Amino acid sequence: MLKDITLGQFFPGNSVLHRADPRMKIILAIIYIVFVFLAKNSAAYLLAVGFTVLLVLLSRIKLSVVLKGLKPLLFIMVFTAFFNIFWTKGETVPLFSYGIITIYREGLWFAAVMIIRVACILAGSSVILTYTTSPISLTDGIERLLKPLKVIHVPVHEFAMMMTIALRFIPTLIEETDKIMNAQKARGADFNSGGLVKRAKALLPVLIPLFASSFRRAGELATAMECRCYRGDNGRTRMTKLRYSGIDIVLLILFAAFGTGIILMNIHLGFFLNFGMVL
Amino acid sequence: MREPFIKFENVSYSYEGDEEGILLPPVLKNVSFEIEKGSFVAVLGHNGSGKSTLAKLINMILYPTEGRIYIDGRDITDENMTEDDVYDIRRRIGMVFQNPDNQLVATVVEEDVAFGPENLGVEPSEIRRRVDEALETVGMSEFKRHSPHQLSGGQKQRIAIAGIIAMLPECIVFDESTAMLDPRGRAEVMDTIERLNRENGITVLHITHNMDEAVRADRVIVINDGRICIDGTPKEVFSSVEQLRLVGLDVPQVTELLYDLENCGFDVDHTELDEEKCADALAKLILGR
Incomplete structure (x- = not known):
């Protein structure tokens, strides 16, 4: 069950997105998230979904992997959608009304928007960053992007190192959790029945x-790192130098086009396809 | 005579207790020994005998409570050691630990191997060369783009070894590096260790409690209760079966069999360590009659 969590895992490969510069990918991910949030109408959302699918195709990551990554957030998505459906008050005639339950068009629209947004952002940013960027180069990217902050004594390198290690240990800790759970199950622990409180206690x-x-792991890792002469970024070099290439420029243009597309849809179609009308 | 590479002079070590300033009973007591450059030394001892402490003293993770330690003629217990000196010692004496999972920093094999040389400030092109070479040495070149959690224990441990080799050390200390591995992984790692010693001339200090691994070394040091109790070639050490049993250690299976046969009055030589030769001796015993 726990092995299904693929969020924050790197899949080695050689696609366009794999080869792009991590600094550029961080910037692109930010651009992507901002514009998905800016989308206002169904046409813009359609574009966002289309673009996300394009990104998944570009990354050559299996669709099943991407969908699996969405699974952990399924509950949150359904939960927010549920609240949006029942608690949104619309200005038009209710679609459905029974007792205290009243459903408006806007409610359905907001619920759909919520799901699309979360799914797009999660799938898109995973494909741009975590699935296609090795955590070390991701860290490298963050570190180099934030380098100017070093002047005001922000521990950029240390922060980046902590992140790398956290990412490195996700699969290890998941495996370990699985092992411990099985060990406890073997001794009669029950994780799957009872109420929420009982289940939490069982954990x-x-x-x-x-x-x-x-x-214990942290202690051992620290010793091992010291043995490998780690002393922060003092005189540290990198095997791979970061260099922007043609791929980065092409990707930047592609993302700029996506942003422009969203804005154009918002402005030009906004009048005709206002959210109350689309459903 | 050539200067020994590692030299311990009356070294004692005590861990600090929970209360500050109060020392626990020493784990190492007045230990002295020398290790020649290029040798393959196994350190044997059961749990809590102080063998891991010994390893940590060599590359300055711990400082001795008493005594002096010399690396290649340099006193590393000298108070004037600068931070750079400490890192120089750590580069020259690499260390591979027990749990392969807790030594790997990166999520891609080759980036992990590069971690050491990166810390040393080596030129990027030179790091690339060293990483490829180190992976070649441990026979893991085809896995360089894999992530460590897809590999078996033995493979992970070989990556950890490659990460050390890439720093071009003169000596590698293996602190029970085979203890957590399955028999196959153990064999892979042992073969790698042996090759590093024989072909690359790296001094190896192999800390273990597995007798069959210790047999492959040039020299075996047995530690019990913080003291060196036996020191000699594997043949010498394992022929003192009674003494080994006294300190709670087993002897290699071959020796055990031959020793028991000898005690029952059969004409065999229990100092034999080689399985083939043992088989020959047994064949002679059975067929010769």
Whole structure:
């Protein structure tokens, strides 16, 4: 069950997105998220969905992998959608009304928008960043983008290193959680029945050994890093130098086109396809 | 005589207790020994005998409570050691630990191997060359774009070794590096260690509690309760079966079999460590009668 979580995992490959510069990809991810949020009408959302699909295709990551990555957030999506459907008050005639339950067009629209937004942003940013960028080059990108902040004593390198290590240990800790859960199950622990409180309590005997072992791991890793002469970014070099290439420029143009597209849809179609009308 | 590469002079070490300033009973007591450059030394001892502490003293993760340690003639317990000196020692003496998962920093094999030389400030093109070479040495070149969690324990440990080799050390300390591996992984790692010693001339200090691995070394040091109790060639060490059993260690299976046969009055030589030769001796015993 736990092995299904693929969020924050890198899939090595050689696609266009894999080869792009991590600094550029961070910038592109920000552009992407901003414009998905700016989308106002169905045409703009359609463009956003289309663009996300294009990104998935460009990354050559299997669609099933991307969909799996969305699964953990399914609950949140359904939850917000649910609230949007029942709690949004619209100005038009209700679509459906029974007792205290009243559903408006706007409610349905907001629910759909919410799901599309979250799904697009999650799938898109995973494909641009986490799936196609090795955490070390991602860190590298962040570190180099934020380098100017070093002047005001922001520990940029340390922050980046912490992130890399966190990402590196996600699969290891998941595996370990699985092992501990199985060990507890073997001794009669029950994780799948009872109410929320009971289930949370059942997780305690999993979390405590997991925490304890994480601390032990951290200690051992720190020693191992010291043995490999790690001392912050003092005199540290990199095997791969970051260099912008033609791919980065092409991608930047593509994303700029996407942004422009969203704005054009918002302005020109906004009058005709106002959100109340589309459904 | 050539200057020894590692030299311990009356070294003692005590861990600090929970209360500050109060030392626990020493784990190492007055230990002295020398290790020649290019040798393959196995350090044997059961849990809590102080063998891991010994390893950590060599590359300055720990400082001895008493005594002096010399690396290549340089006193590393000298108070005038600068931070650069410490890192120089750590580069020259690499260390591979028990759990391969807790040593790998990066999520891609080749980036992890590059971590050491990157810390040393090596030129990018030179790092590239060293990484490829190190992966070639441990036979993991085809996995260079993989992520560590897709590999087996033995493979991960070989990556950890490659990460050390890329720093071009003169000596590698293996702190129970085979203890967590399955038999196959263990064999892979042992073969790699042996090759590094024989072909690349790297001094190896292999800390283990597996007798069959210790047999492959040039010299075996047995530690018990913080002291060196036996020191010699594998043949010498394992022929003192009674003494080994006294400190709670087993002997290699071959030796054990021959020793017991000898004790029952059969005409065999229990100092034999080689399985083939043992088989020959047994064949002679059975067929010769």
